[in-house]
Amino acid sequence: MIEYIKGRLDELTPTVAVVECSGVGYGLNISLNTYSALQGQPEVKLYVYEAIREDAYVLYGFATKQERELFLLLISVSGIGGNTARMILSALTPAELCEVIGSGNDKMLKTVKGIGLKTAQRIIVDLKDKIAAVGVPTTAVSASTPLSSLHEEIRDEAVTALTMLGFPPAPSQKVVLAILKEDPDAPVEQVIKIALKRL
Secondary structure, X not given: OOOEEEEEEEEEOOOEEEEEEOOEEEEEEOOHHHHHXXXXXXXXXXXXXXEEOOOXXXXXXXXXXXXXXXXXXXXXXXXOOHHHHHHHHHHOOHHHHHHHHHOOOHHHXXXXXXXXXXXXXXXXXXXXXXXXXXXXXXXXXXXXXXXXXXXXXXXXXXXXXXXXXXXXXXXXXXXXXXXXXXXOOXXXXXXXXXXXXXX
């Protein structure tokens, strides 16, 4: 499995990036978010998802791990393929997508080309609880609680641990953020212990 490709950016269009790595040019399908992130960069690192089918071998490239995780969540929904997921990630930033799914805004999802009301509702129902685990701060969360990179790391670790223990990601994230707001210096073990009492 290819985790990422790092090399010289040879060609860039709004839908495809060609990255040369050790003399091989890899063509990766990208979203508009990744396209914006890559502009003007001679050397790039793209996280990869490989779609291997009987009739095709397609590589999708992402500027961030979070975007790739959102892509994987989207294609896990029945009726959403790689190109539709890429279309959604081109229409909305990862933070906007998390906000839309978290708040159940099917009207906003419906504005994406190829997404009808039923598909929009299915995406929301299937992913609402999973979306918090991706760790993309939604605009509402990041505005009210700016977190340093250390706090983000602690938050992500704590939410992951709580999810592994069987708690739903959305309430876990809410509780962890509240704890970090009360005690910004709390180590991850303490955050998890307090969260277990509150969940």
